[in-house]
Structure formats: C-alpha cells, structure tokens
Amino acid sequence: MVVVAVLAAFGVAIYVVERLIPFPLPVGRWGLSNYPVLTIILCGRAPDALLILIVKSVVGSMIIGSFLSPQFIMGLGGGICAVLAMWALEACSNKVSAVRVSVTGATVNNVIQVLIASAMVKNWAPTAYLPVLLIVGEISAVANAYLAWKTVIILKEGRFI
Amino acid sequence: MKRNDLQFFSRLDLFFIVTPIFIAFFIAAIPQASGKNGVVTVYISGELVYEQPLTRTATWVVKSDGEYLSTLVVDGSKEKVKLVDSNCPLKICERTGWVGIGGSIVCVPNKIVVKVEGKTKASEIDIVTW
Amino acid sequence: MRKADRKDVLKKRIVIQSIVFLTAILIFLAVALWMNFSRGSTAYVEKDEFVFGTLVRVVVSSEKRDPKAIADAMIQEMKRLESKFHPYHDGNSVIFKLNHATGPVTVDEETAFLISKSLYYSEITAGAFDPALGRLIKLWGFDSPDTKKRVPTSEEIAKALESSGYANVEIHSKEVSLKNHAWLDLGGIAKGYAVDQAVRLAKKIDENATGFVDAGGDIAIIGPKFGQFPWKIGIRDPRGGPQDIIGVVYLSEGAIATSGDYERYFEVDGVRYHHIFDSKTGYPARKSISATVIAEKLVDADALSTAAFVLGWSKIVEGFVGLGAQAMVIDAEGKIYKTKGFVAYEKE
Incomplete structure (x- = not known):
C-alpha cells in the first residue's frame, strides 16, 4: 500500500511538471506520468494500476486546473484502456518484457485518446495528429519502460512488494 | 517466483515497436491517397469559372463578359500557379507570384480569386495574417 | 516438465500475445472506421466575398444552426457597415455625407462610437493612427483600387496636410464637425469594427459557433477549431512570397491584425509607395515593414497595428500591453521586436 501511495504521488508530480516540457504538437503531452502506472503493472498488480491512474489524473488535473476538461477525459479514457490492454498482455504470459508492455500501453493510449477527441469534436481531423503522437509515444514508452524496469528490480530486491 | 522473469527487452519487442510506427506511416499516408492532390480553381465574383488539376501545365485566359482580365499560368512540374498580364491598376495579383497548395491569389478590382485547393496536413497553418 | 515442452509453451504464448496485440489494433481501426461512417462531421462552411476592398473569408461551423445561414448573415452585416462607412464613393454613406457637409452633422450612435474610438486611438498613439487623412489618401490615389496612383508634388502634399489630421475632428455626443475641409477615412478601423460585429452576430445566432473571419x-476568431483547438495563424514574411511565414501564433479567441508595406503599393523609379501614411510627413511611413497586433477585438488590433506600423518599435508600442494588446514589429532592416506577452501566443 505504501508503494502504491508513493507511486501515485510520483504520478501526480510528473503529471504537473510534464506540461512544462516542450511538445511538438499544440495538443498532447509526453506521457512520462505513466511511469508509475507501468511500474505497478510490471509488479503484476493491475488493479492498483487503475487506482494510481485515477489518482494522478484527478489530482494532477485539479492542480493544473484542467479537471473534467476535454483533455482530462481524453487522458483518463486513454489511460484506462491502456491499463486494460497491458493487463491483458500480462495475463497472457508470465514472461513479458517491460518494453513490450510499455509500448502497447502507449499505443493503445494514443489511439484511444485520438478516437475520443474525434468523437467529441465529431470530426475526423484529430487523427491527423496520430502519427506524431504514436512516434513520440514510443520514445517516452521506452524511457518509461527502462525506469519502471529498474524500479521493479529495486522494489523486489528490497522486498517492498 | 513469477516476477523474476521480468526482462527489459526481448527480440519479440521489435515487432511491438515497429507496428505502431507502421500504423503511423499508414495514417500519415491516407490524406494524400484519398484527397485530390491539388486542384486549381478560378472564381469571378464568387462564381466558379475554371477548374483544372495542378499537375497539368497550362495557361488560361481569364475573361468576364468577353472582356480580358488576366491570364492564369499553371506550372505542373512545380505544382504552382500565378496570374500574369492583369489589366488591374495595382497589379497586386501579379506581385503575389507563384502559389502552391493551400494558397490563393486575389485580384480585388476584377473580383478574381484563384485557389489551389488540396488536402493540407493538420499540423499546417490555418490562416495567415498579412 | 521436459525442456522441449517448455519451449513449445513459450512459443505458443508469444503467438497468443502477438494475436492479442494485433486484434486490439484491428478492433480500434474497425471502431474508427465505423465512427467515420456512422456520424456526420462538424463541417466548416467557407464563404468568400469582396467587402472593404479586400477578400473576406468567413469560416464557420455550428451544430445548432445552418452554418451557411450564419456565414450569409455575417457577410450581410459586413456589407451594411461597408456602405455605411465608405468615405469616398457611396452617396448613402454616413461618412461621405459628413465629408461633404458644410456644418456640424448629427450622426447615429454607431458612427459616433466609431469616430470617438478613432480619436481615442489617435490621441494615445500621438497621431500615428489618424482617421482624418482622407484628403491625403485621395491625393495619392489609394481611395479606390481603380484610381490611378501617383507621387504628388510636395506642394500638393503640404496642401493636403492642411486639411488632414485628427485635430480637425470634433465630436460632442453625436454631433460631429470637420474643420479645415478635412475628410474622415475610417478604413483603418471600420473594417475591424465590421468584422467584430459579424462575429458578435454569429455568436448571437449560436453562442457555440466556432471558426474565424479573415x-x-x-483575423477575428469566432471560436476554437472544432470547439477546442487553437487556430494556427502564420504571420507573413514581409519580404517573402505569399505563403512564406515569419512566425506562428495560436489563437482560440480574440483578433490579430497586420499592417505591412507589401499589401497595397505602387513603385516609381524603384521606390515603393504603400498605403499607410505618416500624418506628420504626408508620405508613406518608413519606420517598419510589418506590424502585427493581437487584441481582444479586431477594431483595436486594426487601429493599433496601423499605429505600430507608423511608429515603428517605440515606447508607445510597448505601452500597448497596458491596453491588453500585444505587438510584433519588423523594422526597415528586418529586425523583429515583440512585446513580452506576444511570445506567450507563440506556444500551444
């Protein structure tokens, strides 16, 4: 429980700070705040991942003032689908790699977010952002995977989890 | 026992990494494949009077009620258009020079609008202030 | 368990993983296609019309009302204001009547508002924006696209300057009088006002309408792109081609106007004579080649961009920030100056 709380707090912090990093598109973010979510998934605790996701989205967006905004709904929707997809991937095998889970999560997250955006504006235009989002998502997904992998090893060695 | 198997990377991951890139390129390619790759249209007083593909080199005389106004030049290899020999006083339309996809040439005195229509990507400019 | 068996199981799992991954993607694509065909899209209607001596482009979308009808209504409104404020030719124009009257004229509220606003901007910009340059503009031939343009003699200019300048305009509530035979030309501000009114009309028909008027x-923004994205606006490179951009700003609301020496001009002996005059000299202003102003309303952006163009980068232009406006000025050498707040519009 302590680990989950610490990771959730981490998530909120990254969620808020991440906005300051320049992004190649007028909308979107890098997705580094998904690192805590990924970590807990790699520990095999998908339900806790949902919890962390919701905490970081709700608290984070309240801090930056985007709670219940379109961006918030897109992010949460994409996040939930990503957690479900990563969970499914985990459940299928006990031998998965961090990169595989992370990249799957990022891809599902981006595709769903763009679909939600398209549904909200009732127009197909947001999909034009998808190529860049997918490529950017892969970069941060690999970065997240590395961080999460290291974290899991530390957590295991210290028997925190 | 289970979690000791956790790896950072395995060879199979390449497949997972390459697939989204593939999708990205696939989606990026859609607008070009389905949209028209550029059509030159000429309007006089809001009415469409001429239309031709941007890729066909041609010149076309712009006339209204038999009166000569201007000449449209389409360079198919450069995919650009311009107006020349306009009868208007300031020749702003001639000075506009060559324009490509998404651009337009306006001749206010003769109420001519030449547009180069075609799909532009979402990341591009919506409007220009000048 | 034997080794070979374990390997088989592993292979199977990899296959299952791949299939799950691919199926997921296929489902997303299927959903995407289904959504594409099952619902209509928020289409933007675009309508072009020649108003105010330029091509006006209305791009509007509405879920509640027919966007075409909104665009038509907007253009109607702009045309009404064009004929009302045209200074030189239209016999029905309020300004035309004012310019050709011998004594004080009582005008309607809208005209009085616009004249007062013009005088306000003249005062705070030390005459860089001046609505009473009609004589000068006509002398140079910039009163209409059909007029022959020429460089007047210095005597002619001196004479025109005697009958020019905002000091010759007096307004007491709705009573306007012009001294020294001065002529009003609200061109620098009437267009912005008309566009603002058109945008207001669109909002009245559907408060959630989105789009812009160019x-x-x-440019004045009606509402963000598809209701949530900012419009990406390129600032034209004053020495480049029509599609060359020197900067980009993002606007979800408000207005942006640019004054440049490349818009309307003629050349004599290699010298460029453009349509924005310095009320002090009577000649085209030379301090800058382009000035862009972002403000809440286009009427303000219009007047201030003209003033910034005439003044060049200066304390007065920096002071626009106090009026809630941001400016970018490119001087004659091509050097770019921006107010601090302008930079904020260059992101997101």
Missing part, C-alpha cells in the same frame, strides 16, 4: 489578413 478579412484580407486581419
């Missing part, structure tokens, strides 16, 4: 490069 009146020859002076």
Whole structure:
C-alpha cells in the first residue's frame, strides 16, 4: 500500500511538471506520468494500476486546473484502456518484457485518446495528429519502460512488494 | 517466483515497436491517397469559372463578359500557379507570384480569386495574417 | 516438465500475445472506421466575398444552426457597415455625407462610437493612427483600387496636410464637425469594427459557433477549431512570397491584425509607395515593414497595428500591453521586436 501511495504521488508530480516540457504538437503531452502506472503493472498488480491512474489524473488535473476538461477525459479514457490492454498482455504470459508492455500501453493510449477527441469534436481531423503522437509515444514508452524496469528490480530486491 | 522473469527487452519487442510506427506511416499516408492532390480553381465574383488539376501545365485566359482580365499560368512540374498580364491598376495579383497548395491569389478590382485547393496536413497553418 | 515442452509453451504464448496485440489494433481501426461512417462531421462552411476592398473569408461551423445561414448573415452585416462607412464613393454613406457637409452633422450612435474610438486611438498613439487623412489618401490615389496612383508634388502634399489630421475632428455626443475641409477615412478601423460585429452576430445566432473571419489578413476568431483547438495563424514574411511565414501564433479567441508595406503599393523609379501614411510627413511611413497586433477585438488590433506600423518599435508600442494588446514589429532592416506577452501566443 505504501508503494502504491508513493507511486501515485510520483504520478501526480510528473503529471504537473510534464506540461512544462516542450511538445511538438499544440495538443498532447509526453506521457512520462505513466511511469508509475507501468511500474505497478510490471509488479503484476493491475488493479492498483487503475487506482494510481485515477489518482494522478484527478489530482494532477485539479492542480493544473484542467479537471473534467476535454483533455482530462481524453487522458483518463486513454489511460484506462491502456491499463486494460497491458493487463491483458500480462495475463497472457508470465514472461513479458517491460518494453513490450510499455509500448502497447502507449499505443493503445494514443489511439484511444485520438478516437475520443474525434468523437467529441465529431470530426475526423484529430487523427491527423496520430502519427506524431504514436512516434513520440514510443520514445517516452521506452524511457518509461527502462525506469519502471529498474524500479521493479529495486522494489523486489528490497522486498517492498 | 513469477516476477523474476521480468526482462527489459526481448527480440519479440521489435515487432511491438515497429507496428505502431507502421500504423503511423499508414495514417500519415491516407490524406494524400484519398484527397485530390491539388486542384486549381478560378472564381469571378464568387462564381466558379475554371477548374483544372495542378499537375497539368497550362495557361488560361481569364475573361468576364468577353472582356480580358488576366491570364492564369499553371506550372505542373512545380505544382504552382500565378496570374500574369492583369489589366488591374495595382497589379497586386501579379506581385503575389507563384502559389502552391493551400494558397490563393486575389485580384480585388476584377473580383478574381484563384485557389489551389488540396488536402493540407493538420499540423499546417490555418490562416495567415498579412 | 521436459525442456522441449517448455519451449513449445513459450512459443505458443508469444503467438497468443502477438494475436492479442494485433486484434486490439484491428478492433480500434474497425471502431474508427465505423465512427467515420456512422456520424456526420462538424463541417466548416467557407464563404468568400469582396467587402472593404479586400477578400473576406468567413469560416464557420455550428451544430445548432445552418452554418451557411450564419456565414450569409455575417457577410450581410459586413456589407451594411461597408456602405455605411465608405468615405469616398457611396452617396448613402454616413461618412461621405459628413465629408461633404458644410456644418456640424448629427450622426447615429454607431458612427459616433466609431469616430470617438478613432480619436481615442489617435490621441494615445500621438497621431500615428489618424482617421482624418482622407484628403491625403485621395491625393495619392489609394481611395479606390481603380484610381490611378501617383507621387504628388510636395506642394500638393503640404496642401493636403492642411486639411488632414485628427485635430480637425470634433465630436460632442453625436454631433460631429470637420474643420479645415478635412475628410474622415475610417478604413483603418471600420473594417475591424465590421468584422467584430459579424462575429458578435454569429455568436448571437449560436453562442457555440466556432471558426474565424479573415478579412484580407486581419483575423477575428469566432471560436476554437472544432470547439477546442487553437487556430494556427502564420504571420507573413514581409519580404517573402505569399505563403512564406515569419512566425506562428495560436489563437482560440480574440483578433490579430497586420499592417505591412507589401499589401497595397505602387513603385516609381524603384521606390515603393504603400498605403499607410505618416500624418506628420504626408508620405508613406518608413519606420517598419510589418506590424502585427493581437487584441481582444479586431477594431483595436486594426487601429493599433496601423499605429505600430507608423511608429515603428517605440515606447508607445510597448505601452500597448497596458491596453491588453500585444505587438510584433519588423523594422526597415528586418529586425523583429515583440512585446513580452506576444511570445506567450507563440506556444500551444
């Protein structure tokens, strides 16, 4: 429980700070705040991942003032689908790699977010952002995977989890 | 026992990494494949009077009620258009020079609008202030 | 368990993983296609019309009302204001009547508002924006696209300057009088006002309407793109081609206007004579080649961009920030100056 709380707090912090990093598109973010979510998934605790996701989205967006905004709904929707997809991937095998889970999560997250955006504006235009989002998502997904992998090893060695 | 198997990377991951890139390129390619790759249209007083593909080199005389106004030049290899020999006083339309996809040439005195229509990507400019 | 068996199981799992991954993607694509065909899209209607001596482009979308009808209504409104404020030719124009009257004229509220606003901007910009340059503009031939342009003699200019300048305009509530035979030309501000009124009309018909009005490069936003994205607006490179951009700003609301020496001009002996005059000299202003102003309303952006163009980068232009406006000025050498707040519009 302590680990989950610490990771959730981490998530909120990254969620808020991440906005300051320049992004190649007028909308979107890098997705580094998904690192805590990924970590807990790699520990095999998908339900806790949902919890962390919701905490970081709700608290984070309240801090930056985007709670219940379109961006918030897109992010949460994409996040939930990503957690479900990563969970499914985990459940299928006990031998998965961090990169595989992370990249799957990022891809599902981006595709769903763009679909939600398209549904909200009732127009197909947001999909034009998808190529860049997918490529950017892969970069941060690999970065997240590395961080999460290291974290899991530390957590295991210290028997925190 | 289970979690000791956790790896950072395995060879199979390449497949997972390459697939989204593939999708990205696939989606990026859609607008070009389905949209028209550029059509030159000429309007006089809001009415469409001429239309031709941007890729066909041609010149076309712009006339209204038999009166000569201007000449449209389409360079198919450069995919650009311009107006020349306009009868208007300031020749702003001639000075506009060559324009490509998404651009337009306006001749206010003769109420001519030449547009180069075609799909532009979402990341591009919506409007220009000048 | 034997080794071979374990390997088989592993292979199977990899296959299952791949299939799950691919199926997921296929489902997303299927959903995407289904959504594409099952619902209509928020289409933007685009309508072009020649108003205010330029091509005005209305781009509007509405879920509640027919966007075409909104665009038509907006253009009607702009045309009404064009004929009302045209200074030189239209016999029905309020300004025309004013310019050809011998004594004080009582005008309607709208005209009085616009004249007062013009005088306000003249005062705070030390005459860089001046609505009473009609004589000068006509002398140079910039009163209409059909008039022959020429460089007047210095005597002619001196004479025109005697009958020019905002000091010759007096307004007491709704009573306007012009001294020294001065002529009003609200061109620098009437277009912006008309576009603002058109945007207001669109909002009245559907408060959630989105889109923009592009009146020859002076832009007012009706609402964000698809209701949530900012419009990406390129600032034209004053020495480049029509599609060359020197900067980009993002606007979800408000207005932006640019004044440049490349819009309307003629050349004599290699010298460029453009349409924005310095009320002190009577000649085209030379301090800058382009000035862009972002403000809440286009009427303000319009007047201030003209003033910034005439003044060049200066304390007065920096002071626009106090009026809630941001400016970018490119001087004659091509050097770019921006107010601090302008930079904020260059992101997101």
